[in-house]
Amino acid sequence: MLLAALLCFARLGMSAGGGELTSEATDTTVESVVNTTEATENMGQPYFDNSTKRDYTAAVGQPAYMHCRVKNLADRAVSWIRKRDLHILTVGVHTYSSDARFAALHTDGSDEWTLRVAPAQPRDSGGYECQVSTEPKISLSFRLTVVVSKAEILSGPELFVRAGSDINLTCIARHAPDPPSFIYWYRGPHVVNYAQRGGISVETEQRTRTSRLLIARASPRDSGNYTCAPSSSDSASVVVHVVSGERPAAMQSRAIKMAPSLTTILLSTLTFKEARTLFNIIQYFISLENIITKSSLFYRFYTAISISR
Incomplete structure (x- = not known):
């Protein structure tokens, strides 16, 4: 109805002006009307x-x-x-x-x-x-x-620091979909207390999802479990040992050398069932690769008794 009225009006207009409505003009007018009608009909559609x-x-x-x-x-x-x-x-x-x-x-x-x-x-x-x-x-x-977004402390699960030097911990919120709103540092169950002593600073870069904890001139009282807790990621922890007199590297080496001796004592007193249970517990908390490296005797013993059974 609308289309017919517009076409009639177009013809009358052309006649009144003394001209004739050409085929090309008619086609253009029809196309314009059709497009206008379609746009009007679609205007209310979601x-x-x-x-x-x-x-x-x-x-x-x-x-x-x-x-x-x-x-x-x-x-x-x-x-x-x-x-x-x-x-x-x-x-x-x-x-x-x-x-x-x-x-x-x-x-x-x-x-x-x-x-x-x-x-x-x-x-x-x-x-x-x-x-x-x-x-x-x-x-x-x-x-x-x-x-799974999980924080990671770059120093690993354990850190030995000589007294008088700095504790420098870097935490990264891995796979966080968005930069964390905040990253808190804890020592044990408590937030790191900046007012408790001087020389403590934290630098957090939201863009890189990174936070750095610096404790200057560390003393044995600064030893403990430090936790990095981003707002949108699982936390990560590191045990820090501040030692006096002995180099941290030497302490770590000595701790590794003591492991086989302790293993020998334990194995000499345990039954097969007890040894297997102990092995499973150690394997849960420490990687098998670590156990083999630090205590080859334990691995040889476990293999031998497994084959004999």
């Missing part, structure tokens, strides 16, 4: 904001968020679907999963519909879909990757 981020990474144990923006939603509903099993997680702001970790977040008047997974677990990695209940349905795919 559509996705394709500039939305669609790949997300979250740390295990932390909340994960995926954001879907829908324009011109009107009275349609937005749903979140897990693609691996096509399970409907949420419809609108209602959760349709028995897993309470999933929830839909939405503010009235906003075009953003957010799926929250809290806390995220490795099994949550995979594809998700944001769907709108148009006919036919429209959907937008998202991907979530859940990683």
Whole structure:
């Protein structure tokens, strides 16, 4: 109806101007009207904001968020679907999963519909879909990757420092999806007390996810278990020994040499069952490679009794 009226008006206009409506002009007018009509019809249809981020990474144990923006939603509903099993997680702001970790977040008047997974677990990695209940349905795919983020102290699990020198510890939050909001240092169960003594400083670089603890002019009283705890990663610890009189390297060497003697004493008094239990305990706390290197006698004994059994 609208198209016929516009065509009639175009012809009358041309006649009034004393000209004739050419075939080319007619085609142009029809195309313009068709395009205008299509635009008018599609103006009220929902559509996705394709500039939305669609790949997300979250740390295990932390909340994960995926954001879907829908324009011109009107009275349609937005749903979140897990693609691996096509399970409907949420419809609108209602959760349709028995897993309470999933929830839909939405503010009235906003075009953003957010799926929250809290806390995220490795099994949550995979594809998700944001769907709108148009006919036919429209959907937008998202991907979530859940990683294990763990801090690492570069000095290793144990550090020997000579009294009077500095304790210098560097901690890195490995695989953290976002720079940590903070990185705390603990000595034992307590946060490192900067007011307790002078010469303690911490430098944290959020961009590189790195924190450095410096304790100047260390004394044996500074010995203890030091822990680096980023806000979004598992913590890491190191046992620091501040020693006087003997070089730290010599102490470490002597500790290694003492291991075979201790092993010999233990093995001479243990039954096979007790020795196997002890071996499993040591293997749990120390790598097998370490045990073989530091105590070849223990390994030969365990191998011999295993073969004899």
